Amino acid sequence: MTVEVIHILDQLCREKGIDRDVLIDALKSAVEAAVRKKLPDIETLQSRFNEETGEVEILTERTVVAKVTDPETEITKKQAVKQIPDAEIGDVVLVKRELEDLGRIAAQLAKQVILQKVREAEIEILYNEFIDKKGDLINGLVQRFEHGDIVVDLGKAEGILPRREQVFRESFNRGDRVRAYVLDVRKTAKNTLVILSRTHVGLIKRLFELEVPEISEGMVEIMGIVREPNGRTKIAVRTNDRDIDAVGACVGMRGMRVQSIVQELRGEKIDIVEFSEDPEVFIRNALSPAKISRILMNKDEKQMTIIVADDQMSLAIGKKGQNVRLAAKLVKWKIDIKGESESGGVLETPGLFQTSDTPREDFFDILKNTKGFGEKIVSILFNDNIVSFDEVVKRGVAGMQELPGIGPKKAESLVEFSQEHIDKRVPVAPAPKKPAPTPPPVDAQEENNTLIYTSPSLKKTALDTTAPEFQADAAEPGTSEGEEEEPVAATEDADAVTEDVSAEDAGGGEDEEEEEEQELGLEALAGVAPSIIDALASNGFQTIAELSVSAVEELTAIDAIEEETAQAIITQAKLLMEKYENV
Numbered sequence: 336m337t338v339e340v341i342h343i344l345d346q347l348c349r350e351k352g353i354d355r356d357v358l359i360d361a362l363k364s365a366v367e368a369a370v371r372k373k374l375p376d377i378e379t380l381q382s383r384f385n386e387e388t389g390e391v392e393i394l395t396e397r398t399v400v401a402k403v404t405d406p407e408t409e410i411t412k413k414q415a416v417k418q419i420p421d422a423e424i425g426d427v428v429l430v431k432r433e434l435e436d437l438g439r440i441a442a443q444l445a446k447q448v449i450l451q452k453v454r455e456a457e458i459e460i461l462y463n464e465f466i467d468k469k470g471d472l473i474n475g476l477v478q479r480f481e482h483g484d485i486v487v488d489l490g491k492a493e494g495i496l497p498r499r500e501q502v503f504r505e506s507f508n509r510g511d512r513v514r515a516y517v518l519d520v521r522k523t524a525k526n527t528l529v530i531l532s533r534t535h536v537g538l539i540k541r542l543f544e545l546e547v548p549e550i551s552e553g554m555v556e557i558m559g560i561v562r563e564p565n566g567r568t569k570i571a572v573r574t575n576d577r578d579i580d581a582v583g584a585c586v587g588m589r590g591m592r593v594q595s596i597v598q599e600l601r602g603e604k605i606d607i608v609e610f611s612e613d614p615e616v617f618i619r620n621a622l623s624p625a626k627i628s629r630i631l632m633n634k635d636e637k638q639m640t641i642i643v644a645d646d647q648m649s650l651a652i653g654k655k656g657q658n659v660r661l662a663a664k665l666v667k668w669k670i671d672i673k674g675e676s677e678s679g680g681v682l683e684t685p686g687l688f689q690t691s692d693t694p695r696e697d698f699f700d701i702l703k704n705t706k707g708f709g710e711k712i713v714s715i716l717f718n719d720n721i722v723s724f725d726e727v728v729k730r731g732v733a734g735m736q737e738l739p740g741i742g743p744k745k746a747e748s749l750v751e752f753s754q755e756h757i758d759k760r761v762p763v764a765p766a767p768k769k770p771a772p773t774p775p776p777v778d779a780q781e782e783n784n785t786l787i788y789t790s791p792s793l794k795k796t797a798l799d800t801t802a803p804e805f806q807a808d809a810a811e812p813g814t815s816e817g818e819e820e821e822p823v824a825a826t827e828d829a830d831a832v833t834e835d836v837s838a839e840d841a842g843g844g845e846d847e848e849e850e851e852e853q854e855l856g857l858e859a860l861a862g863v864a865p866s867i868i869d870a871l872a873s874n875g876f877q878t879i880a881e882l883s884v885s886a887v888e889e890l891t892a893i894d895a896i897e898e899e900t901a902q903a904i905i906t907q908a909k910l911l912m913e914k915y916e917n918v
Contacts, residue, residue, distance in 0.1 A: 344358050344359065344362075347453070351453070351456075351457060351460075352460055353453065353456045353457065353460065354456070357452070357456045358452075358453070358456075359384050360452070361448070361449050361452030361453060361456075362384065362391055362449065363382040363383075363384055363391055364382075364448055364452060365444075365445035365446070365448040365449045365452075366382055366391040366393065366445060367380060367382045367393070368444050368445060368448050369444055369445040370393055372444055377395055379395065379396040380393065380394070380395055381393075381394045381395075381429060382394070392431050393431070393432045394429040394431055394432065395429070395432045396408075396427055396428070396429060397409055397410040397415075397427070397428060398410070398425070398426070398427050399411070399412050399415045399422050399423060399424050399425060399426045399427075399428060400412075400424060400425075401424060410428070412424055415428055418431060458522055458523075458526060458527050459522075461491055461492050461526070461527035462520060462522050462527045464491070465489075465492060465517070465520045465527060465529050466520045468517050468520075469517050469518075469519065469520055470516075470517060470537060471516075471517055471541060472514055472515070472516060472517070472538070472541045472542070472545070473489060473494070473514070473515060473516075473517050473529070473531070474512065474513070474514050475487035475488055475489045475490075475494055475512075475513055475515070475531075476488045476510060476511070476512060476513070477507045477508065477509055477510060477511045477513055478493070478509070479509065479888075480509075480886050480888050480889050482498075482874075482875060482889075483497075483498035483875065483881070483885070483889065484496065484497050484498055485501065485507060485513075487513055487515070487531060489529060492526065492527050492528075492529055493526065493528070493529070494515070494517075494528075494529040494530070494531045495528060495529070495530055495531065496513070496515060496531045496532070496533065497530070498881075500518065500530075500531065500532035500533060500534050500535070501533055501534070501884070502533045502534055502564040502565040502600075502601070502603075503564065503565050503880060503884070504565055504880075504883070504884060504912070505533065505565060505601055505884065506884045506886070507886075508886065509886075509888075513533075514599060515531035515532060515533050515538070516531065516532045516533070516535045516537045516538040516541065517529060517530075517531060518530045518531060518532040518535060533564070534562075534564040536560040536561070536562050536568075536787060536788040537788065538600075539560050539562060539568055539570065539596075539600075539605075539788070540557055540560060540788055542596045542599060542600075543557065543570070543585060543596065546587075546592045546593075546595055546596055547584055547585050547587075547592055549574070549579060549581075549584040550572075550584075550585070554574055554576055554579055554584075555572055555573070555574045555579065555581045555584050555585070556572065556573055556574065557570060557571070557572055557788070558571040558572060558573055558610040558789075559571045559610070559665050559787075559788060559789055560787070560788035561661045561664040561665050561787055561788075562661075562787075563657060563660075563661065564603070565600075565601070565602075565603055566603065566604070566657060567603070567604045567605075567606065567653075567657055567658070567661060568600075568603060568604070568605045568606070568661075569605075569606045569608060569621060569661045569662065569665050570585070570605065570606070570607050570608070571608050571609070571610040571617070571620075571621070571665055572584075572585055572607060572608075572609070572610060573609065573610035573611075577739070581609060581610075582607050582608070582609055585607045586607060593605055593607065606621075606623075606661075608620040608621050608623065608665075613722060614632070614639070614666055614668055615630050615632065615722065616722050617665075617666050618630065618639060618641065618662060618666050618668065618670070621661075621662035621665050621666055622641070622651050622658065622659065622662050624650065625643060625647050625650040625651035625658070626643065626644065626647055627641055627642070627643055627651075628642045628643055628644055628675060629641075629642040630642070636669070637667070637668050637669060638668065638669040638670075638671075639668050639669065639670050639671070640671045640673060641670060641671065641672050641673070642673055642674075642675060643672065643673075643674060643675070644674070644675055645674040645675055645676050648672065648674050651672050652672055659672055664787060698722055698723055698724065699713050699716075699717065699722075701756070702716070705752065707748060708748075708749070708752075711740070712741070712745070712749070715738055715739070715740045715741060716738075719738055724753035724754075724756045724757050725753075725757065727749055727750060727753040728750060728753050728754055728757065731750060732746045732747050732750050733746075735749055735750060855878060855879035855880070855911055855912075855915060856877070856878060856879070857871055857872060857876065857877065857878070857879070857882075859879055859911055860879070860904065860907060860908070860911075861907070862907075863904060863907075866895060867895055867896060867900065867904075870893050870894070870895040870896065871890075871893070871896075871904075874893050879908045879911050879912060879915075880908075880912060882904060882905060882908035883905065883908040883909045883911075883912045885905060887901045887902055887905065890904060890905070
């Protein structure tokens, strides 16, 4: 060992960012391992790094004696005093041992130990660097494909975008830039592994925080996000500042902010709605632009039956029930959609639902057209989620005075006007109470939590009786076997929902819906040899959808498939998926 060792250590510290003490410990461990390999009989052995010479000194235990009989375990007092001045006969002291040539095998062992220690230090440094980025966005370049997973170059480390975390129909080529959500960071024996995701709702949340300064500064709060990747996303926002429009801040001037997010998500539709503590107001916002005629609420069962005009049915339900399904998850209520023509039986059922007294549009229209109130009062009430005359009377004069912009006289006038309007209603005879219907059994299939985001402020105030966070569903109400049609319901398991009323025809049959939900299998490929189909199946490909988003390199990695055949299979799969989507 010479002074050059110190320079090498300093150089490694600068290049790899490893702490100097870690490298010194690795060097000491390597020399100890080499000495033990060469001298296995030595029981007690310690090492010490000399900062001046750069040498690793080996210390062994020896007993101080007057006359040495065993040089390996004994030392004279004269020799011991040179290293330990206060040594006495009979003492056991650690004495420096002069190292001889340890041999090629011991030197190779020392080299392996040093490399292993340095590799472990590098992995630890990368892990500590990326663990702080968990839950954030990260950029990288597509490096290669492995069994459907995408390996992303993140600079110092490699990221893995698993097939289950990829958006259906999204495809990447080698060298493409990709922005993903850091789902997890793991240490392996060889490197640090960063798990990425393009389907997690955290991706949507972080993108909005980057594009909308009001969100990152806390002036606008994201209350919930529900998502069906590459389909549609609904996000609920609110603000406590009356001078800020929460939805407008997220959309941006001429839609610039939300459009940049849509481009990053490759065309995924995003609905931004205003959050409200009142579930009736919230569901109206969540189902927009569909216009709701009436809402029947069962607060005990957290269930809504929403009545819409017949020409608004397809708009409220959405394609394959997507709109109402996402709205149900966002509001955390069970939702049934009915047209006005088929809602007579529900409206005549006494005591089943608590009917909202006056639609929100009527309440605001009446106030707007009443002398002494006008649009300013309507705006104040709307911002505070007061949407009915009953709520005005319930708050009273004192409660209305607490609203900014409403004085004592205006509050008194509002309460008196609301009470007069309530007194003019036709009284309804109380219906006999019936036991609440037993809810249908809930499928135990686990919901994908990565597709739902809940604001922390909502988690703190959530009731104990509510469903697990944002796993709201829309259950189908019980109907007799003689009925020809059933209401469309958004259920707890979004994939298990079968809509009896489609976006184009409210009277579609169950068989047609089930056929639409089925995925195309490999047998749909035309002109492909059975041996190639078997090879695809044995390598994990099960559907045409998987083939349509695969790279040519994935198929050519299979022994039985050449490059021309792989390109032909992928092209045919994409054409089949286009026909399937347009059905």
